[in-house]
Amino acid sequence: MTRVAVLGAGPAGLAAAEAALAAGAQVTVLDEGARPGGQFWRHRPGLTDPRMQHGVRRFEQLQSALAGAVVHSGAAVWSVELREPGERGGAVVLRAAVGPADGARREAVVVEADALVIATGAHDLALPIPGWTLPGVTTAGAAQALAKRDGVSVGRRTLVAGAGPFLLPVAQSLALVGSTVVGVHEASRIGALAGGWLPKPWQLLGKSAELAQYAGALARHRIPYRIGSGVVRVLGDERVEGAVVAQLDADWRPRPGTERVIECDAVALGHGFTPRLEAAVMLGCEVTGDRRGRFVVVDDGQRTTQPRVFAAGEVTGIGGADAALAEGAIAGYRAAGLAQDDERLHAALRVRDRMRRFARRLETAHGIRPGWTAWLDDDTIICRCEAVAKRAIVERAEVPLRAMRLATRAGLGPCQARTCGRAVEAIVAEARVSATGVTAAGQAVDGSDSAAPGGGDLGFERRPLLAPVRLGELGGADRPTCGEN
Amino acid sequence: MSGARGATAAHGSSGAHGSSGAHGSVEILVEGETVAGRAGQTIAGVLLGSGRVAWRGAQQGERGVFCGIGVCHDCLVTVNGVEGVRACQREAVHGDRVEREVRG
Ligand SMILES: Cc1cc2nc3c(=O)[nH]c(=O)nc-3n(C[C@H](O)[C@H](O)[C@H](O)COP(=O)(O)OP(=O)(O)OC[C@H]3O[C@@H](n4cnc5c(N)ncnc54)[C@H](O)[C@@H]3O)c2cc1C
Numbered sequence: 001m002t003r004v005a006v007l008g009a010g011p012a013g014l015a016a017a018e019a020a021l022a023a024g025a026q027v028t029v030l031d032e033g034a035r036p037g038g039q040f041w042r043h044r045p046g047l048t049d050p051r052m053q054h055g056v057r058r059f060e061q062l063q064s065a066l067a068g069a070v071v072h073s074g075a076a077v078w079s080v081e082l083r084e085p086g087e088r089g090g091a092v093v094l095r096a097a098v099g100p101a102d103g104a105r106r107e108a109v110v111v112e113a114d115a116l117v118i119a120t121g122a123h124d125l126a127l128p129i130p131g132w133t134l135p136g137v138t139t140a141g142a143a144q145a146l147a148k149r150d151g152v153s154v155g156r157r158t159l160v161a162g163a164g165p166f167l168l169p170v171a172q173s174l175a176l177v178g179s180t181v182v183g184v185h186e187a188s189r190i191g192a193l194a195g196g197w198l199p200k201p202w203q204l205l206g207k208s209a210e211l212a213q214y215a216g217a218l219a220r221h222r223i224p225y226r227i228g229s230g231v232v233r234v235l236g237d238e239r240v241e242g243a244v245v246a247q248l249d250a251d252w253r254p255r256p257g258t259e260r261v262i263e264c265d266a267v268a269l270g271h272g273f274t275p276r277l278e279a280a281v282m283l284g285c286e287v288t289g290d291r292r293g294r295f296v297v298v299d300d301g302q303r304t305t306q307p308r309v310f311a312a313g314e315v316t317g318i319g320g321a322d323a324a325l326a327e328g329a330i331a332g333y334r335a336a337g338l339a340q341d342d343e344r345l346h347a348a349l350r351v352r353d354r355m356r357r358f359a360r361r362l363e364t365a366h367g368i369r370p371g372w373t374a375w376l377d378d379d380t381i382i383c384r385c386e387a388v389a390k391r392a393i394v395e396r397a398e399v400p401l402r403a404m405r406l407a408t409r410a411g412l413g414p415c416q417a418r419t420c421g422r423a424v425e426a427i428v429a430e431a432r433v434s435a436t437g438v439t440a441a442g443q444a445v446d447g448s449d450s451a452a453p454g455g456g457d458l459g460f461e462r463r464p465l466l467a468p469v470r471l472g473e474l475g476g477a478d479r480p481t482c483g484e485n
Numbered sequence: 486m487s488g489a490r491g492a493t494a495a496h497g498s499s500g501a502h503g504s505s506g507a508h509g510s511v512e513i514l515v516e517g518e519t520v521a522g523r524a525g526q527t528i529a530g531v532l533l534g535s536g537r538v539a540w541r542g543a544q545q546g547e548r549g550v551f552c553g554i555g556v557c558h559d560c561l562v563t564v565n566g567v568e569g570v571r572a573c574q575r576e577a578v579h580g581d582r583v584e585r586e587v588r589g
């Protein structure tokens with residue numbers, strides 16, 4: 001019987017587990033969360049408002065399918081490794097510390113499988129803004145998670161800002177947990193939105209009911225929605241007391257003279273999502289990147305460039321929960337050994353292809369534009385962990401990224417550049433362009449490739465451990481592979 | 486190997502760790518002060534619910550929750566003497582002793 005391991009129990013991972021079980025595989029699911037559901041399903045009956053949760057029926061189906069699998073919750077997977085054929089046949093080996101998050105005496109678990117589905121999802125991409133380290137500034141996802149999972153609001157008067165349709169459910173959830181939402185500020189302008197959505201509005205169809213529902217919620221709660229607008233500074237002494245918003249041009253550069261102050265005690269920022277690529281990178285799966293970010297390369301059957309390894313969900317592109325579900329199902333069937341033309345894959349393939357087009361529209365409409373760096377001051381903190389200001393990064397923009405990081409400590413703190421990586425790359429790229437006098441007019445200098453020649457520099461994504469573990473826990477596992485960077 | 490077939494909440498709040506006090510509430514000690522929360526909330530959820538927004542010292546000012554999902558490490562606290570626990574990831578257990586940390 002094929003043994004399939006699934007890393008991540010969000011929509012993609014759960015759909016993969018369900019499909020692999022249906023195809024007769026023996027399935028093990030691991031997720032560091034206290035319970036399955038990923039970033040999407042977090043509702044807690046009795047604790048949180050059910051209106052915040054979509055797709056509850058589908059979640060119940062997936063959960064009952066899980067009865068046939070081994071499920072490790074609270075399992076921080078810190079290492080994945082491919083064992084080449086030879087010693088007891090080839091396999092994928094995962095190591096996890098299982099127990100309460102960051103606990104001192106978690107149990108060491110080793111899972112061996114014939115195939116792996118990586119479904120590690122994404123986290124928010126929040127661009128740095130002067131004042132963004134003040135308590136009360138969170139990511140949009142944090143505001144959403146705290147509302148959906150804990151039933152609490154990050155503030156009493158919350159400003160939501162960034163880009164993309166995700167800001168809408170966040171505003172709705174905040175209102176449902178009792179916050180006044182003083183505004184939703186979408187950076188994209190009407191041109192980009194029209195360019196993204198109008199040529200093929202029917203691609204919004206699958207989403208339109210959901211979007212209409214959010215629009216209704218915004219109207220009901222009297223939440224102003226502004227486009228071509230963003231937070232350019234957060235005000236306050238010891239915590240958030242207000243925010244400066246300004247109109248943004250098509251490249252997200254603030255328009256001088258349009259600033260105004262909005263009183264609030266919380267700001268929820270979300271400029272997009274960054275996939276969690278560590279496991280794929282550790283396994284040597286190919287990752288491609290352009291200015292929109294880097295994703296795991298998969299074929300039509302969601303197989304990565306490592307034959308035993310599949311990937312699904314936000315790690316392969318930001319398309320939302322429905323895309324993740326479809327990709328997960330395909331990955332699960334294929335990992336369990338079904339052929340690509342097996343009719344059980346048909347429905348999922350159709351949905352995935354439609355959702356991929358939706359994802360491209362999303363990117364065209366809401367993708368990060370290079371002008372955002374104009375709202376930074378020289379002393380704006382970019383790396384939150386090590387409190388590294390923009391100035392320090394710009395001063396060393398000419399040296400190789402790795403040397404710059406060692407000299408400034410940017411991206412070397414506990415979050416391992418997960419929070420600041422993209423921003424640091426953008427600032428370095430921009431500084432290099434202005435130093436060489438090349439006016440990259442019209443060229444997007446928002447990230448990866450210009451700072452990473454050839455697109456091959458995975459400096460920020462190559463992390464020695466996938467999840468935080470304590471030294472003692474490494475010792476407790478067999479053959480610890482605390483791989484060097 | 487741990488993890489039974491179909492055991493979907495090996496480390497959830499479902500009683501095994503005695504996380505819930507009476508009537509779905511939990512009480513934790515924050516710097517010696519009793520703070521009430523609801524069973525199932527994370528420590529960050531309990532702290533925010535009690536009106537606290539910052540609980541860790543950093544190089545410049547205080548920090549609380551930023552990412553909410555275990556990525557940024559802004560929210561670290563010491564729980565029952567164990568340092569470096571992400572408050573946004575750890576479910577509050579009745580009687581937990583939570584202390585602030587300073588880094589930087
Ligand atoms: C904070 C946040 C909140 C969001 N809320 C919503 C929402 O309310 N509605 C919505 O439509 N979309 C939401 N999204 C977007 C969301 O990413 C997608 O809709 C959907 O959840 C993607 O599914 P997925 O299966 O690809 O990944 P996810 O749902 O992100 O699942 C990935 C899982 O992998 C696990 N994982 C990752 N690395 C490891 C490791 N090393 N060890 C163990 N486990 C690991 C994570 O714990 C997680 O549970 C949110 C995103 C974020 C970041």
Ligand code: FES
Pocket residue numbers: 549550551552553554555556557558559560561571572573574
């Ligand atoms: S808030 Fe980011 S790790 Fe807890």
